[in-house]
Amino acid sequence: MSNELPLGYHYSTVYAGIRKVQKDDLSLIFSEPAANAAAVFTKNLVAAAPVVLSKASLKSSKGKVRALVINAGNANCATRTGMKVAETTAKAVAKLAKCAANEVLPSSTGVIGVELDVKKITSSLPALFARMSPDRFGDVARAIMTTDLVQKTAQANLQLSKGKIRIAGMTKGSGMIQPNMATTLGYVMTDAKIGANDLKAILARATELSYNRLTVDGDTSTNDTVVLLANGASGVKPTGEELKLVAEAITGVMKNLAAQIARDGEGAKKLVRVLVSGAKSEADANLIGRAIANSPLVKTAVAGSDPNWGRILCAAGYSGAKFDPAKVDIYLQGKRVCKAGLAAPFDEGKLKAKLDDKDVTIDLRIAGNGKGEAEFWTCDFTEGYIEINGSYRT
Amino acid sequence: MSNELPLGYHYSTVYAGIRKVQKDDLSLIFSEPAANAAAVFTKNLVAAAPVVLSKASLKSSKGKVRALVINAGNANCATRTGMKVAETTAKAVAKLAKCAANEVLPSSTGVIGVELDVKKITSSLPALFARMSPDRFGDVARAIMTTDLVQKTAQANLQLSKGKIRIAGMTKGSGMIQPNMATTLGYVMTDAKIGANDLKAILARATELSYNRLTVDGDTSTNDTVVLLANGASGVKPTGEELKLVAEAITGVMKNLAAQIARDGEGAKKLVRVLVSGAKSEADANLIGRAIANSPLVKTAVAGSDPNWGRILCAAGYSGAKFDPAKVDIYLQGKRVCKAGLAAPFDEGKLKAKLDDKDVTIDLRIAGNGKGEAEFWTCDFTEGYIEINGSYRT
The missing domain is CATH 3.60.70.12 (L-amino peptidase D-ALA esterase/amidase)
Structure with a gap:
């Protein structure tokens, strides 16, 4: 090297x-x-x-x-x-x-x-x-x-x-x-x-x-x-x-x-990539991506390999970006779990197994002509984070 | 009743x-x-x-x-x-x-x-x-x-x-x-x-x-x-x-x-009361209180009874409120741990024991004439939160 x-x-x-x-x-x-x-x-x-x-x-x-x-x-x-x-x-x-x-x-x-x-x-x-x-x-x-x-x-x-x-x-x-x-x-x-x-x-x-x-x-x-x-x-x-x-x-x-x-996030076991596309602007895509990537509920769900897409949609909803929830599709590990804001059918057991992977991708797509895209990185939220930070100073 | x-x-x-x-x-x-x-x-x-x-x-x-x-x-x-x-x-x-x-x-x-x-x-x-x-x-x-x-x-x-x-x-x-x-x-x-x-x-x-x-x-x-x-x-x-x-x-x-x-926050062992006073406005006090109450680093420190006031000052600093860090005093359980933005002397062992209490008060005071006050409630952040939310759906 x-x-x-x-x-x-x-x-x-x-x-x-x-x-x-x-x-x-x-x-x-x-x-x-x-x-x-x-x-x-x-x-x-x-x-x-x-x-x-x-x-x-x-x-x-x-x-x-x-x-x-x-x-x-x-x-x-x-x-x-x-x-x-x-x-x-x-x-x-x-x-x-x-x-x-x-x-x-x-x-x-x-x-x-x-x-x-x-x-x-x-x-x-x-x-x-x-x-x-x-x-x-x-x-x-x-x-x-x-x-x-x-x-x-x-x-x-x-x-x-x-x-x-x-x-x-x-x-x-x-x-x-x-x-x-x-x-x-x-x-x-x-x-x-x-x-x-x-x-x-x-x-x-x-x-x-x-x-x-x-x-x-x-x-x-x-x-x-x-x-x-x-x-x-x-x-x-x-x-x-x-x-x-x-x-x-x-x-x-x-x-x-x-x-x-x-x-390498404190206590992390997984790298989470959050992709957002179809937002009205890059700024809106950033708001949505950041809200998802920051949500402790999304991150604990990832830690538990739980395809809880409702929390993802919910985080997008409070992000401050304006969009129509009925136009949102969400993909986890490439599998569509939410279509037009509603539950899409998926094999729970198979998807849970895929979510055990060390690399998890959350992909939120808004239908329409929006050009706003963003890519965020975060990690899952595990007991390890608490252990590390509960006594860092002492 | x-x-x-x-x-x-x-x-x-x-x-x-x-x-x-x-x-x-x-x-x-x-x-x-x-x-x-x-x-x-x-x-x-x-x-x-x-x-x-x-x-x-x-x-x-x-x-x-x-x-x-x-x-x-x-x-x-x-x-x-x-x-x-x-x-x-x-x-x-x-x-x-x-x-x-x-x-x-x-x-x-x-x-x-x-x-x-x-x-x-x-x-x-x-x-x-x-x-x-x-x-x-x-x-x-x-x-x-x-x-x-x-x-x-x-x-x-x-x-x-x-x-x-x-x-x-x-x-x-x-x-x-x-x-x-x-x-x-x-x-x-x-x-x-x-x-x-x-x-x-x-x-x-x-x-x-x-x-x-x-x-x-x-x-x-x-x-x-x-x-x-x-x-x-x-x-x-x-x-x-x-x-x-x-x-x-x-x-x-x-x-x-x-x-x-x-x-009763998920996994919480302690109720945390965050008091802010001396901010320029109620809106600024809210920003500061919310940033502190939301900070996973502050909340894990509370879980570990760690008087890590640097994280509290840091959260106030990124809250978006404008203030002079050199005018900030911070009290934990009534004990001053930060004076004018700097470390104040305190008995680490005694304060840690006090922080083991089920009720923790973080009190950030900005010196001057600011009338902005706010009171927030949150809880400590423990392993229990992760356990509860890692598999809520399934």
């Missing part, structure tokens, strides 16, 4: 003692040369210090980034020293990376409201830099995990007219996940040459179609951050037409990452 | 074979004389047939009601024969009650999308009428239950200048509960003389402060109905000033019923 990774990126991790379990908790992604960057952040009013600092740095550096530094185990949010910790971290990294402090973006994930001892970070930085390697991409993907059970990475390569470009992304997130992001961190690197404005537009649309179509429990966190870096190390600058292909490939990587988060 | 019940109401239940378990599933509330009535219904686009019919009947009868007929075990929603079943039921009840069909309001609760055999209802009506008694209030409260574990009733009596008036309410609901109602049925009877327009206004505000401040899982059902009846059997017509007292008493009964629903 490593020989297909984007050129010019170096990765490292160490255990800085931030989380109790001895598992690497401090990560670095370093770009040589400097990368153009775009980022999207949580819309929560309560934003963690690293989010506030990263936003300001991206603005003042005009989207130039040399290093990302990420800690797991503490969200550095709602604490007295939050901003000081984020700033000290960025400055210390900048010193070792020989760049400006605003070219370093910090991220944090973990518990909220507990002071983060910055010395744990600063004293670990020399080791972090010493262990940098282009091969340690997977180590970072593991070190940013919190309640995640599996690391989440995706890659794509494109042969363009002037040569090959590479895209690689990693993400973390498992609970507290809802459209407009979540305790989600995502980092997507490419070695294509892409200007900062183009990057921004690509990331905005790709996020809309990936992370913003993802929900685990309807909660939106204080620390969500997705960063897209393009360092041009391939020497390949996509033409105007090729840029669309690159945008598609980046979107594909991000959709792949988002679906992986849903599959 | 029965001698304190509102005068002029008769109650009955039978087992009509609609639900599998042999437990009374068909109920009647009959008023002699005819009552003035107001009702609020689900806002779900997918409304069950009895909701559609009841709305139309209330309109054409100008709020005159003689009988309520309620079945549990089948929602009579999203079925081919839904409207026919509701109409046939109302007509058959009207014949026995010797009133017009539009003076009978049907309600249903149970599974969606399964045809309801109306013969089970019509063939049971003679027995239902034969067993009517002013004393069987509690029997109806039990027969309308679905996943409810306990029956839910509340009463209030008022001594007014011209005599005593009585109020009694019953409700069902346990899951699929969210502001703007839920698979909630509620019936509140009084023997005061109150005009239809006054009743409507009283019910609207009382619902806003009770059922609409209740959330179990964020789902809103297709069948929600709350009916308020005033039959004047006491002979007492409240004066203009006294009408406010009556409205308050009705609101009190409905708040009591709403809190009972939260306490």
